[in-house]
Amino acid sequence: MDYSLYLVTGRHLLPPGVDYYESLEESLKGGVTVVQVREKTEDTRAFVEIAKRTQEICSRYKVPVIINDRIDVALAINAVGVHLGQTDMPYETARQLLPESAVIGLSVSSPEEARTASKLGVDYVGIGPIWWTTSKTLQKDVIGVRGVGAILSALSPQIKAVGIGGVKQNNLIRTLHGGVAVSGRGLDGIAVISEIVSSPDPCTTAQRLLRTILSFIERPFPHFLFPPWPLPFSPTHTPNANLTQRVASLIDDTRSLTPLVHQITNAVAMTQSANVTLALGASPIMATAPAEMEDLSKATSALLVNFGTIGHSANRSGKPLVFDPVAVGATTHRQKTAHELLNTWQATVIKGNAAEIGALSGLKEVTSRGVDSVGPGFSDPGEVVKALALRERCIVVLTGADDWISDGQSIIKCSNGNLLLAGITASGCIVGTAIATYCGAINILTRKHSKVPAVDHGNGRLVHGDMLLASVTGVLAITVAAEMAAERPDVHGTGTFLPALIDELGRLAPNHILARAKVAHIT
Numbered sequence: 001m002d003y004s005l006y007l008v009t010g011r012h013l014l015p016p017g018v019d020y021y022e023s024l025e026e027s028l029k030g031g032v033t034v035v036q037v038r039e040k041t042e043d044t045r046a047f048v049e050i051a052k053r054t055q056e057i058c059s060r061y062k063v064p065v066i067i068n069d070r071i072d073v074a075l076a077i078n079a080v081g082v083h084l085g086q087t088d089m090p091y092e093t094a095r096q097l098l099p100e101s102a103v104i105g106l107s108v109s110s111p112e113e114a115r116t117a118s119k120l121g122v123d124y125v126g127i128g129p130i131w132w133t134t135s136k137t138l139q140k141d142v143i144g145v146r147g148v149g150a151i152l153s154a155l156s157p158q159i160k161a162v163g164i165g166g167v168k169q170n171n172l173i174r175t176l177h178g179g180v181a182v183s184g185r186g187l188d189g190i191a192v193i194s195e196i197v198s199s200p201d202p203c204t205t206a207q208r209l210l211r212t213i214l215s216f217i218e219r220p221f222p223h224f225l226f227p228p229w230p231l232p233f234s235p236t237h238t239p240n241a242n243l244t245q246r247v248a249s250l251i252d253d254t255r256s257l258t259p260l261v262h263q264i265t266n267a268v269a270m271t272q273s274a275n276v277t278l279a280l281g282a283s284p285i286m287a288t289a290p291a292e293m294e295d296l297s298k299a300t301s302a303l304l305v306n307f308g309t310i311g312h313s314a315n316r317s318g319k320p321l322v323f324d325p326v327a328v329g330a331t332t333h334r335q336k337t338a339h340e341l342l343n344t345w346q347a348t349v350i351k352g353n354a355a356e357i358g359a360l361s362g363l364k365e366v367t368s369r370g371v372d373s374v375g376p377g378f379s380d381p382g383e384v385v386k387a388l389a390l391r392e393r394c395i396v397v398l399t400g401a402d403d404w405i406s407d408g409q410s411i412i413k414c415s416n417g418n419l420l421l422a423g424i425t426a427s428g429c430i431v432g433t434a435i436a437t438y439c440g441a442i443n444i445l446t447r448k449h450s451k452v453p454a455v456d457h458g459n460g461r462l463v464h465g466d467m468l469l470a471s472v473t474g475v476l477a478i479t480v481a482a483e484m485a486a487e488r489p490d491v492h493g494t495g496t497f498l499p500a501l502i503d504e505l506g507r508l509a510p511n512h513i514l515a516r517a518k519v520a521h522i523t
C-alpha cells in the first residue's frame, strides 16, 4: 500500500453538476494512491453499487480501495480493506471476519489511542482531525500538527500513518513539516476529502498535493530541519571554517546585504529594536497593519514576531520567522495564544529566556514574574533547548548568563555578555532582532548562491540556509557588543550603557568576534 495521497470520497462535496465517477477518475490521473469509499447516508445496496464501480475505475489505475466502516460492503466487493473509527466494529472482530490479507486502518486522535492501535497491530492509522474541517461534524478537538507529533511518538514504527482533517494545499507543508515525532518519524501520507473532491480541477490539485507530499516523504534529510550543506557565502568562507570564523564573516556580509527585517514587537522595544537593526547594517520595518502583511512578506528578508497571527505570510513566502514568546508563562492567555500560533505556523527560530522556554516546554524549574525568570534554572539547559527544538522543528535559543542554542541535533553554548544587558529594558527583544537580521542575511545569501527559487518547497524545506549559524551570530553580536560597551570609560550604568551598546553594535567587526567569542559546541 502506498499511503502518500489517500482520497476519502465525499460525493456531497462535489461542485454542482460534477459527476462523482468522472471526478474520481481525474483525481486518479492526478496521482491519488489509495481511495476510501465513505458513504454515510446511502442504504446498503447503493453503497455496494458505488463501491463496486469505484473499485472498477480504481483497478484501472492499480489503486487499492478501502471501505469506510462497513465490513459487509468490503466483503461484498472484495475490497483491499476497511477503515474503522473508535466507535465502529472492534478491530479484533473485523480481523476475524475479513480475509487474512485485508488491510485494516483505525482512526486515532490521542497518544493513548495510538498506543492501543500499536498493541492491536492495525495496518495503519488515520490521525486527526489535524485542522478544522466542515466535511464532517467533528466530535473531537482539533489536534494540530503538534498533536500529530505526539501521536506519532506513541505509535509503533511498524504501523503506517496518514494525517486527516482540513488538510489543504495552503497548510500541507506546515502539516508535513510540523507533524513529526521527536524521533524524526513523519507521516506516511495525507488523507483528504474536500481539497480534491470540491476542486474544479481534481487532477491538478492531486498532482500538486502529491508533489509536496513526496518531497517530504522521500526527503533526503529526514532528521534535519536545515541540512548542513556547505554555504559558499563569500570568499572568506570555507565549508569547514569553524563556527566563530563563520559568525565573524556573517557579521561583515550582513552590512553589505542590508536585509530588510520586519519586526512586530512591543511598543517598549520598538525604538531599540529598530536602532539595533540599523547598527547591524540592516534595515528595520516595524509595520503592524494586517492588510499589508502578505505584500511585506515578499519584500522582507526575515520576520520577528512576539505575539501575532501573521506568521503564515512569512511561511508562504519562504522567509525565516523568529518567534519571541514574550512572558508566555505569565498568563494563561499568552500560553494558549503561543500554542495556537505554534500549531498553525512554522517558526524558524524560537528565542526566549528561561521562563519562556520553560513554559513552552512544560517545565516547572523556572517560572515567570512578568517578563522575568525566577527559579533555580534548568539542571541541563542544553537538553531543554534540544528537546524543544526537536518538538517544534526549529532552532531554539535560550538566553541568560550563558546562551544555549540548538537545532535539535547540535547544542551550542555561548558565554559572552555583561550584567548591564540585563538591566536595560527589551534586551531579550534585541537579541531576537539580531537573530532575525542574520536569518534574513543568510536567506539572501543562500538564495543568491544556491540559486533556489523564492519559494521552493520542492524538497520539503520551508526556508533555506543555516539558521543555526544565524542564531549564534545574533546572540554573539549582542553579547560581544555588550562587553565592549560595558568596558568603555564613558559608561557608568544602564543609562549610558544603552547608547554605547548601539555604538558598539554599529562598529562590530569580525575581529571583535574572533577575539572575544566564547563558544562551546556541546554536541
Ligand SMILES: Cc1ncc(COP(=O)(O)OP(=O)(O)O)c(N)n1
Binding pocket: 006, 008, 036, 038, 068, 069, 083, 084, 085, 086, 088, 105, 106, 107, 125, 126, 127, 128, 136, 162, 164, 191
Ligand atoms: C484515513 C481516515 N482516517 C480517519 C477517518 C475517520 O474515520 P471515523 O473515525 O470512522 O469517522 P468517519 O469517517 O466514519 O466519519 C477516515 N474515514 N479515514
Ligand SMILES: Cc1nc(C(=O)O)sc1CCOP(=O)(O)O
Binding pocket: 008, 107, 126, 127, 128, 129, 130, 132, 133, 134, 135, 136, 164, 165, 166, 167, 191, 192, 193, 194, 195
Ligand atoms: C472523514 C474525516 N475523519 C476525520 C478525523 O479526524 O477522523 S476528519 C475527516 C474529514 C476530512 O475531510 P477534509 O479533508 O475535507 O477536511
